[in-house]
Amino acid sequence: RWADVPFNPPDSIFGLLEAFHKDPSPNKINLGIGAYRTDSSQPYVLPSVRKAEEKLRKKNLNKEYSFIAGSTEFCQLSFDFALGEDNVISKEGLNATVQTISGTGALSLMALFLKRFYPGEKTIYLPKHTWNNHITVFSFFNLPLDYYRYYDEPARKLDYQGLIEDLSNIPDASMVLFHPCAHNPTGMDPDQDQWVALSRLAKEKDLFVLFDMAYQGFATGDADVDAFAVRQFASEGVPFALSQSWSKNMGLYGERTGALTILGDSKDDVRRILSQLKGKIRAIYSNPPIHGARIVTEILTDPELKQQWLGEMKGMIDRMISVRKVLRESLLKYGSVHDWGHIVKQKGMFCFTGMDAKQVERMTREFKIYMGKDGRISIAGVTTKNVDYIARAMHEVTK
Ligand code: LMR
Numbered sequence: 001r002w003a004d005v006p007f008n009p010p011d012s013i014f015g016l017l018e019a020f021h022k023d024p025s026p027n028k029i030n031l032g033i034g035a036y037r038t039d040s041s042q043p044y045v046l047p048s049v050r051k052a053e054e055k056l057r058k059k060n061l062n063k064e065y066s067f068i069a070g071s072t073e074f075c076q077l078s079f080d081f082a083l084g085e086d087n088v089i090s091k092e093g094l095n096a097t098v099q100t101i102s103g104t105g106a107l108s109l110m111a112l113f114l115k116r117f118y119p120g121e122k123t124i125y126l127p128k129h130t131w132n133n134h135i136t137v138f139s140f141f142n143l144p145l146d147y148y149r150y151y152d153e154p155a156r157k158l159d160y161q162g163l164i165e166d167l168s169n170i171p172d173a174s175m176v177l178f179h180p181c182a183h184n185p186t187g188m189d190p191d192q193d194q195w196v197a198l199s200r201l202a203k204e205k206d207l208f209v210l211f212d213m214a215y216q217g218f219a220t221g222d223a224d225v226d227a228f229a230v231r232q233f234a235s236e237g238v239p240f241a242l243s244q245s246w247s248k249n250m251g252l253y254g255e256r257t258g259a260l261t262i263l264g265d266s267k268d269d270v271r272r273i274l275s276q277l278k279g280k281i282r283a284i285y286s287n288p289p290i291h292g293a294r295i296v297t298e299i300l301t302d303p304e305l306k307q308q309w310l311g312e313m314k315g316m317i318d319r320m321i322s323v324r325k326v327l328r329e330s331l332l333k334y335g336s337v338h339d340w341g342h343i344v345k346q347k348g349m350f351c352f353t354g355m356d357a358k359q360v361e362r363m364t365r366e367f368k369i370y371m372g373k374d375g376r377i378s379i380a381g382v383t384t385k386n387v388d389y390i391a392r393a394m395h396e397v398t399k
C-alpha cells in the first residue's frame with residue numbers, strides 16, 4: 001500500500017536536533033537549532049514565565065476550548081507589542097489578528113490566505129539567504145518563490161545596493177518578505193535609514209509586505225527599537241501581513257505561541273479576512289492551545305512582571321553579545337588568519353560564519369559540533385565554558 005511513498009529528507013534544522021540526540025559522544029555541542037541556552041548549556045525557563053504560571057495556577061482556570069481565533073486579548077496584546085501601544089491601526093480596528101501555532105503556524109496560515117486571495121501575481125520574493133523553513137512553508141502551499149539580493153557573501157555584510165536594485169526591478173504590487181530584525185541566518189539587518197528608504201520604495205511600488213518577526217527584542221535587546229521596521233512601514237501606510245512568535249523572546253518554544261495579522265483597509269475588510277482565517281483554522285486544528293497565550297497575557301498585563309521579563313530578555317541578549325566577542329577573540333588567539341569581525345557585527349541568535357559545507361562536515365565529524373550546513377551557528381549555544389573548544393575547532397577547519 002505504501003510502497004510508492006517516497007522518503008522525505010530530514011528538515012535542515014530539526015534533522016540536526018535528532019542527529020545530535022542520537023550521537024553518544026560526551027563532548028557533543030549543539031549549535032544547530034535556535035534555542036537559547038544558559039552559560040551552563042541549560043534550557044532557560046524565564047523566571048517571569050515561572051511567576052506568570054504561578055499566578056495562573058492560583059486562578060484555577062479550566063481547560064475549555066479557546067475561540068477558533070484564540071484569545072482576543074492575547075491577539076491584541078501581541079499586535080500592540082509589535083506596533084506600539086496607542087498605534088493608529090489598532091485604534092481604527094484595521095488589524096485582523098489570530099492566535100497561531102507560533103511563527104511557523106502564522107506563516108502557513110498567511111501562505112494559505114495569500115494563495116487563495118492575493119489579487120494578482122502570487123510570487124513571493126524572499127531575501128537570499130533566508131530561514132530554510134520559509135522555503136519549505138511557501139513551497140508546500142505552491143506559492144512561486146523568487147529571491148532578492150540581501151547578503152554580500154565575500155564582504156560578509158548586507159548587500160544594500162543589491163537589495164534596492166532587485167526590489168526596484170520586481171513588478172509593482174508584488175509580495176516581499178522581510179525579517180524586521182535579527183535576520184535569520186545572516187544576523188545582518190538594514191539600519192533605520194535603510195528601512196525608511198525601503199518603506200518608501202514599498203509604498204511607491206505598492207508592494208505587499210510579509211513581515212516575519214520571530215525575534216522582536218533579540219537584535220538590540222530593546223523590543224521597541226527592534227520593531228522599528230514594522231512601525232515605519234505602518235507609518236508610510238504600506239499594507240502588510242505580520243507573523244509573530246513568542247518562542248524566543250519569552251522562551252516559550254514548545255508552547256507554540258504566536259500570532260498572525262493581516263491588515264485591512266476597512267473594518268469590513270477585517271471582518272471578512274478574519275472569517276476566512278477562522279475557516280482555515282477550524283479545518284486544520286480547530287483552535288489553538290491555551291497555556292502559552294495565557295502566559296503572554298499575564299506578563300504583558302502586569303506592569304511589574306513585564307518589566308522583569310524585559311530585563312530577563314535583555315539578559316539573554318547581553319550574554320549572546322558578550323560570547324560573540326569571546327568567540328572572535330579566541331579565534332584570533334589561536335592565530336586564525338581570518339578577521340571574523342562579522343561574528344560581533346551580526347545580531348540576534350545566529351552567526352553566519354561563512355564556513356562552507358566541507359568545513360561544517362568536519363566540525364561535526366571531528367569535533368562533534370552540530371551546526372547548519374550553510375555555516376550558521378546558534379550563538380545561543382556558545383558559552384564561556386565551550387567557546388574555547390568551538391573556536392579551536394573553527395580555527396582547525398578554516399586554516
Ligand atoms: C531556527 O531557525 O533554528 C529556529 O527558528 C527553530 C526553527 O523552527 O527552525
